[in-house]
Amino acid sequence: MLRYVLRVGLASVVMGGLMANAQAREVSTAFGEVDVPDAPTRIVTLHEGALDTSLAVGVTPLGAVTSRGVDTVADYFGEYTDLDELQIVGVPRETNIEAVLRLEPDLILAPSQLPDEQYQLLSRIAPTVVPDADGLTRDGWRDEARLYAQALDKEEELERVFGDIDERAASIKSRIEEAGEGGNAYVVRWMPGGPMVMSAELFATGVLAATGIEAEDGGLVAEGRPHSDVLSLENLSQIDGDWLFLATLNEDGEQALEAARQSSAFERLDVVQAGHVVPVDGQVWSSTSGPLAAQVILDDIEQALLQ
Template sequence: MLSKVLRHGLTGVLLSSLIANAQARELDTAFGAVEVPDSPERVVALYEGALDAAVAAGVTPIGAIATRGGNDVAAYMSEHIDTGELEMVGVARETNIEAVLRLQPDLILAAPQLPEEQYRLLSRIAPTVVPDSNGLSRDGWKEESRVYGQALGKEADIDDALEQIEQRAAEINERLKSANVGGTAYLARWMPAGPMVMSSKLFSTGILASTGLEVNDDGLVNEGSAHSDILSLENLSLIDGDWLFLATLNEEGQQALDAAKQSSAFTRLNVVEQNHVVPVNGQVWSSASGPLAAQVILNDIEEALLP
């Protein structure tokens, strides 16, 4: 009798395993093949680009990390989901593993830069997807979004979102040409200690370039780095192009920028005299990535250059 019970129990376990395997899919990631559930219901996003892609695909994660310079996710996300329902489980490059464990996720979407040690810990909690990235590139975010879309079983939704970005960027490009608006552009993030020039190989500068502007960092950014060292006010002339997009992450950065605007080093810049300085949200322009953030950037470009 006992052996019969054991036999039935083992059969049940095997059947459950077969069903689970049938519902799982295998995904190529930075750390090899990972089996992900067919329809994940409890998703944790440990990267701003992962959160953006998930929401763009119609999936609301249960946990996320705070944006740079903030205690919550970037404000633009509140236009798409109730951010108050998201459990904060860390900040960029510092995940609270215990907080992730408490959420009992069935899928974790992580950043391309995730250290292997953290990956090993997270993958013991749930299948962890880390896109295989080769460093900074203007279009790398698109492939990352596609990987997250595949992990969520939402490939078509991500493809549609990316196509909308490309079509809108091309449309703005044509409108700028017709309006004879263009030239060189720089993106700088203003910190309390001063401005940093952002790399021309970033997500945001790539979106900016897709509208036809010539985006530069003029060799001020070291290879593989996202931004330059902090510039002195006297060296602001190095980024005196046709357009200057100025990002701040928080109130401290904004206060420092407001003070800098009172200095002659700032006011004598040609781009300032031409009224071609465009203030933008650093949480989007210098921290976020993904289809939804791309739409915000395109909105900013359109409103500033095609009023």
């Protein structure tokens, strides 16, 4: 069925693609140099960071993949676009190629982990931009965002957005230092099976560091991994720092966290006794990345530490 759809549908897509690419720019991607249209108008994003970046620079995509743990995109995107108008074309790591084809995109923004087999299919539909990521780094999301912005011809707009983020983070850091509310922190995603410590090399931990709060993982996360194995409640003392940012992805995680709050192991933590446990949205803190998500994280930090 997929081969048939590609054969039939590509005829119209190719015609539109030839027109869009009459004037093209070249960008460097994980799959080599790719020609992208000068003014793309029909964009599909297959990565939350690509959707975030697009909206941050004023571009509304036609389609996107879901966020982790839910059947739509993260709630915070609703402040920047009508979610009812956004077509869902898959889930993380599994794209519905036929759904992408139906949207007749002139540009596809994909994740760095895109398999070669999917790239070969998607690149027949439209120029497909895949970042060349090299492991987990706190600032890797900025490199990804810059590539997406380059493909969208919105590089100057993105740099202004970055400037706003950096200026705000520096202001929050100064205020935290004046208030004496800094220290270290753990970011933990609470799943139905229990808590997982997020790596200190993730997007959210980098945003925390920019405000002067050093995120740690207690040596519980293997190199190159985004999070630890699930911790038992008896081992919660290993994440007892100055601050604890607790992320959940959906209602199941929230229910599991609420049950954990009733346990003596949780209540005995110094961070709990100090009132420094901060519930946060796991879709933002432990799943997505991008300029808009960075502002949400800064909102959470400001509210928790300065209000």
